[in-house]
Amino acid sequence: MKKSAPSLLSMMLLGLIALWLAGCATGPTATAPAKTTPEMLREAGFKLYPAETPQELAHLRTCPADTVMIHERPGAKCYAFADPPSKSMYIGDEEAYQRFKAILEKQERRIREQRIESDPLFWPMWGTRWGGG
Numbered sequence: 001m002k003k004s005a006p007s008l009l010s011m012m013l014l015g016l017i018a019l020w021l022a023g024c025a026t027g028p029t030a031t032a033p034a035k036t037t038p039e040m041l042r043e044a045g046f047k048l049y050p051a052e053t054p055q056e057l058a059h060l061r062t063c064p065a066d067t068v069m070i071h072e073r074p075g076a077k078c079y080a081f082a083d084p085p086s087k088s089m090y091i092g093d094e095e096a097y098q099r100f101k102a103i104l105e106k107q108e109r110r111i112r113e114q115r116i117e118s119d120p121l122f123w124p125m126w127g128t129r130w131g132g133g
Contacts, residue, residue, distance in 0.1 A: 034107055037066070038083055038090065044100035046081065046092035049129050059121045060084045068097070070115045071122055078130065080122070091130040 035043070042048065051057045063069065063082035071078050079097040081090040092100065116122065 035103075037081070038086065040103045040107070041081055041090040041092070041100060044092065044103055045096035046079075046090040046100065047130060048086075049089045049091060049126060051087045051089065053125075055121075056089075056125050057087060059125055060087065060089065062121075064114055067114050068100075069119075069122075071119070072115070073123065076127065078127075080126065089126055091126060 038048075051060055060082045061084055063080075063084075065082075067081070069080045069082070071080060077094065079092050079094075079100075083090060
Protein backbone atom coordinates (compact mmCIF):
# COMPACT_ATOMS: atom_id res chain seq x y z
CA MET A 1 0.00 0.00 0.00
CA LYS A 2 2.81 2.39 0.80
CA LYS A 3 4.34 1.90 -2.67
CA SER A 4 1.08 2.79 -4.44
CA ALA A 5 0.73 6.18 -2.73
CA PRO A 6 3.96 7.66 -4.16
CA SER A 7 3.27 6.30 -7.63
CA LEU A 8 -0.28 7.71 -7.58
CA LEU A 9 1.16 11.06 -6.52
CA SER A 10 3.81 10.78 -9.24
CA MET A 11 1.19 10.00 -11.85
CA MET A 12 -0.92 12.98 -10.80
CA LEU A 13 2.12 15.25 -10.92
CA LEU A 14 3.09 13.98 -14.36
CA GLY A 15 -0.49 14.50 -15.52
CA LEU A 16 -0.47 18.11 -14.32
CA ILE A 17 2.87 18.76 -16.01
CA ALA A 18 1.52 17.27 -19.25
CA LEU A 19 -1.56 19.50 -19.10
CA TRP A 20 0.59 22.55 -18.41
CA LEU A 21 2.88 21.76 -21.35
CA ALA A 22 -0.12 21.22 -23.63
CA GLY A 23 -1.46 24.62 -22.59
CA CYS A 24 1.88 26.24 -23.45
CA ALA A 25 1.87 24.64 -26.88
CA THR A 26 -1.52 26.14 -27.73
CA GLY A 27 -0.79 29.59 -26.30
CA PRO A 28 0.04 32.84 -28.09
CA THR A 29 2.62 31.27 -30.40
CA ALA A 30 -0.22 29.47 -32.20
CA THR A 31 -1.98 32.74 -33.12
CA ALA A 32 -1.72 34.51 -36.45
CA PRO A 33 1.21 36.90 -36.87
CA ALA A 34 0.62 40.62 -36.47
CA LYS A 35 -0.41 42.46 -39.61
CA THR A 36 1.95 44.93 -41.21
CA THR A 37 1.02 48.61 -41.36
CA PRO A 38 0.35 48.44 -45.14
CA GLU A 39 -1.94 45.44 -44.59
CA MET A 40 -3.86 47.32 -41.90
CA LEU A 41 -4.11 50.45 -44.08
CA ARG A 42 -5.55 48.45 -46.99
CA GLU A 43 -7.97 46.65 -44.66
CA ALA A 44 -9.14 50.01 -43.31
CA GLY A 45 -9.89 51.32 -46.80
CA PHE A 46 -6.79 53.35 -47.60
CA LYS A 47 -5.99 53.30 -51.30
CA LEU A 48 -2.52 52.52 -52.61
CA TYR A 49 -1.02 55.02 -55.05
CA PRO A 50 2.30 53.91 -56.53
CA ALA A 51 4.81 56.66 -57.19
CA GLU A 52 4.95 57.06 -60.95
CA THR A 53 7.53 59.78 -61.41
CA PRO A 54 11.03 60.45 -60.08
CA GLN A 55 9.60 63.47 -58.23
CA GLU A 56 7.02 61.31 -56.45
CA LEU A 57 9.71 58.80 -55.49
CA ALA A 58 11.88 61.60 -54.13
CA HIS A 59 8.91 63.01 -52.20
CA LEU A 60 8.23 59.63 -50.56
CA ARG A 61 11.75 59.66 -49.13
CA THR A 62 11.16 63.08 -47.52
CA CYS A 63 8.01 62.00 -45.66
CA PRO A 64 8.28 61.13 -41.95
CA ALA A 65 8.76 57.41 -41.30
CA ASP A 66 6.00 55.35 -39.66
CA THR A 67 3.73 58.37 -39.52
CA VAL A 68 0.19 59.07 -40.65
CA MET A 69 0.32 62.56 -42.11
CA ILE A 70 -2.82 64.66 -41.83
CA HIS A 71 -3.14 66.96 -44.82
CA GLU A 72 -5.77 69.70 -44.76
CA ARG A 73 -6.76 72.57 -46.94
CA PRO A 74 -10.12 74.27 -47.46
CA GLY A 75 -12.57 71.68 -48.72
CA ALA A 76 -10.22 68.73 -48.47
CA LYS A 77 -8.68 66.61 -45.73
CA CYS A 78 -6.89 63.34 -46.08
CA TYR A 79 -4.64 60.98 -44.22
CA ALA A 80 -1.51 59.75 -45.94
CA PHE A 81 1.15 57.17 -45.12
CA ALA A 82 4.33 57.03 -47.17
CA ASP A 83 5.72 53.56 -47.79
CA PRO A 84 9.11 54.02 -49.47
CA PRO A 85 9.89 50.26 -49.64
CA SER A 86 6.84 49.70 -51.86
CA LYS A 87 7.36 53.09 -53.59
CA SER A 88 3.78 53.99 -52.72
CA MET A 89 1.59 56.42 -50.82
CA TYR A 90 -1.47 55.16 -48.95
CA ILE A 91 -4.24 57.77 -48.82
CA GLY A 92 -7.53 57.57 -46.96
CA ASP A 93 -10.41 59.71 -45.76
CA GLU A 94 -11.67 60.24 -42.21
CA GLU A 95 -13.67 57.00 -42.15
CA ALA A 96 -10.70 54.95 -43.36
CA TYR A 97 -8.50 56.59 -40.75
CA GLN A 98 -10.95 55.78 -37.94
CA ARG A 99 -11.10 52.15 -39.12
CA PHE A 100 -7.29 52.08 -39.22
CA LYS A 101 -7.07 53.35 -35.63
CA ALA A 102 -9.52 50.65 -34.51
CA ILE A 103 -7.42 47.98 -36.21
CA LEU A 104 -4.31 49.40 -34.55
CA GLU A 105 -5.96 49.24 -31.15
CA LYS A 106 -6.75 45.60 -31.73
CA GLN A 107 -3.11 44.98 -32.56
CA GLU A 108 -1.92 47.13 -29.68
CA ARG A 109 0.46 48.96 -31.97
CA ARG A 110 1.15 52.65 -31.98
CA ILE A 111 1.79 54.94 -34.88
CA ARG A 112 2.65 58.59 -34.82
CA GLU A 113 0.55 61.16 -36.57
CA GLN A 114 1.64 64.57 -37.68
CA ARG A 115 -0.38 67.48 -38.95
CA ILE A 116 1.44 68.83 -41.97
CA GLU A 117 1.00 72.59 -42.16
CA SER A 118 2.86 73.17 -45.38
CA ASP A 119 4.06 70.57 -47.82
CA PRO A 120 3.96 72.22 -51.22
CA LEU A 121 4.56 68.91 -52.97
CA PHE A 122 1.78 66.80 -51.45
CA TRP A 123 -1.34 68.29 -53.07
CA PRO A 124 0.08 68.72 -56.58
CA MET A 125 1.50 65.18 -56.61
CA TRP A 126 -1.09 63.16 -54.73
CA GLY A 127 -4.22 65.27 -54.30
CA THR A 128 -5.62 64.90 -57.78
CA ARG A 129 -4.97 61.16 -57.84
CA TRP A 130 -7.19 60.35 -54.87
CA GLY A 131 -9.89 62.89 -55.70
CA GLY A 132 -9.00 65.53 -53.11
CA GLY A 133 -7.22 67.96 -55.40
